[in-house]
Amino acid sequence: MTICVTGLGVSGAAAARSLLQAGERVVVVETRDGERQRAAAAELAALGAEVRFGGELPAGTTLVVTSPGWRPDQPLLVEAAARGVEVIGEVELAWRRRPAGAAPWLALTGTNGKTTAVRMLTAMLRAAGHAAAAVGNVGTPIIEAVAQPYDVLAVELSSFQLHWSSTVAPSAAAVLNVADDHLDWHGSMEEYARVKGRIYQRAGVVVHNADDAWSTRLAAPYAAAADGPVGGGPRTAGFTLGVPGRGQIGVVEDLLVDRAFVEDPLHAAEELATLADVRPFAPHNVANALAAAALARAHGVPAAAVRQGLLDYVPDPHRIAHVARVGEVDYVDDSKATNPHAAAASLASYPSIVWVAGGLLKGADVGELVRRAAGRLRGAVLLGADRARIREALARHAANVPVVEVEGQDTGVMDRVVTEAARLASPGDTVLLAPAGASLDMFADYGARGEAFARAVHRLATSGVR
Template identity: 85%
Template sequence: MIPSTICVAGLGVSGRAAARSLLRDGHHVVVVEARDGDRQRAAAAELAGLGAEVRFGAELPSEASLVVTSPGWRPDQPLLVAAAAKGVEVIGEVELAWRRRPEGAAPWLALTGTNGKTTAVRMLTAMLRAAGHDAVAVGNVGTPIVEAVEQPYDVLAVELSSFQLHWSSSLAPRAAAVLNVADDHLDWHGSMEEYARVKGRIYQRAGTIVCNADDPWSTRLAAPYAGQGSGAAPVTGFTLRVPARGQVGVVEDLLVDRAFVADPDGGAEELATLADVRPFAPHNVANALAAAALARAYGVPAAAVRQGLLDYVPDPHRIAHVARVEKVDYVDDSKATNPHAASASLAAYPSIVWVAGGLLKGAEVDDLVRRAAARLRGAVLLGADRARIREALARHASNVPVVEVEGQDTGVMDRVVTEAARLASPGDTVLLAPAGASLDMFADYGARGEAFARAVHRLASGSPR
């Protein structure tokens, strides 16, 4: 049951969606926003027009008996600390949506992971639609869940971040997957163990559990639930190897299912081919297998899995080929915002001039550099934490030439691309896989990728800035 007076913390996308939904139900909504700017004032005016009370600051409203927080608000934020001290429950927009979903609402197929979430959830949505289901991608991508649960969809493909899972306690998806877990957001969660624990919350009440059999953390998080799920394969693994019983995996050039079939001991079903996975890279095959396992848990036929992969349109800045200039390929993977994602990207190419740097968010890069060292022909570093990457290169790839590009002006990426072109030889790939977040220099990872692409196109045309 939801109390009548509710504090919504934050005027972001999820906060506005939560406030609108609660107002439609007649609740007294007090929205609190810590930042005061033009965007926040415009959002406040919109919600005030709908009947919300909006306050700027960080003080807990004394009358609030529930707080719905934006996912990015850390638990040590003063308003949330005050709520905990008073015994006021704090939940997120995802948990609010789960509690408010009407009887007979669409089931959730949910996934989380350090990397690949958006790709996998969009692949999953395409598979569901190919099977004839009215499905939509929601959560950390696309439509806010609190709005989607009010619509008559057949099924929801739900992407959940660690922040969203931190503020969720009762979710019970039809099926749930943890794609992978690696160092990320440690500045928010405090430790790798806590970050992984929060990711594992997605499994607590799931009907079918899907884990990455090639990822130690994913399998460890799924292990306590073995035998507790429902259906033919309560705990289903996905793997880039030949699948065992109860897994989906790869046999030669085929994606095959040995989990959701009549005879998992003696039989398997072809789902798709490696050529159907676009853009092709090992980590994208893993994303496709995870999406397929979730879809199969919902009863999607094999033909729709393949058609969904063919229908899927990759989002920008995910190992996107920009251009070939003088027999050197330039690839934008600006979405590789942590070392785990960058490692997967680097593994897709044999000979690389690496463009890296940004905000590492507390993550270590030594393992990343050690694994990639044999593939590196050069590195061009930019951003706030470039020195840490340079030091790791000195330790583990001392023969690799390194160029640091200083500054945060609009011309930085042109200098980066010029230096990368100087280091590259025919047959190399200049790969933007930063291993860090973009906010030290750019509005977001998309802006960083677009700056890289523009600089590459200027290089190709021979035009100065």
């Protein structure tokens, strides 16, 4: 076979290496020509790959393994489809080429919370004594992980990865939530949601968010009685921030409680953890913990290991991270809130907020976000390419909230942002970086944006300004 791998990113390079090790003829096509791409090309060429910079489908190609970021309308992929050449992603390749007896997959997707939930899940599995790894969109290519002697894999899947997957069959799968995001890639909310729902198609256990309309809707075709499969279909379980019903995991007072994976879900329940075990504490993070617990319980993880996993979990940076308190005002970095849905969850966690927002909205609407958060906002400082759209939403839904726009893309922008936010804030307020947009208009990534914010806050703290 001649297999064309598109893209020299993490997943593309990993797919190419795996195929070369299997003795396949590999032609890698990369449309961008930079120092990083040239270095990756040299490494793969040394292993026997042919690397081409351009965008044409190689003659004789029998299979295309595409990087997840390549849109379906990319000319090479369109040409492949026209020729009848199958196009798959690295995730699908990993599933098809996993060795006999390979570790089962516990998979999850969602607009927000994926990485937090998959890391919580991994910690729970390890606390139960399993050799487990967080893989996929979280950073480690699945094609590399399936060759390792793991007991189970916690798999984070993006909508891009799911688009290029067709036969993946996780032993349990969850959709955390679905909200406007990547509409510029998928074309519509309905198509974006449909692709998210592909994670359920061959899942042994379907886990849905009972508080999220799209997650519930996507799981509905697979619904079965909570105490077992019906007609050979997969078992379903819900998670909720409310009191759990039969077949659900939820919250009773300050406890996380399981009424799905117990012997008698109609009459019995089992305590899994307490709200104090969830860090950092916020309603959307409790939902992440419940989703992780449902997947872990589907794999047979005992309640004690669920709690220990939450205690062992170390939150990633830039996720509702407290930076400092300056002049009785808290400064919080949630730079990972790269879409309106994530920003809404962050804004709901604090009662009185000076909001730092802006970036690339990727086609998403912010009107509903602003309308719901209006009562909590004491001010807003806007930056980035799409700040005007956020300003317009504030004018419509929160006209009394003072707004400051900070122009420019120089290294001093975040200092000006933090200074303006401090001017708007009063004692007891939280200055919250929850941008609702991607960072690439101004920063290398959301991490660089969060670090710039934190540095600016620390400079403010040492300047004596209050």
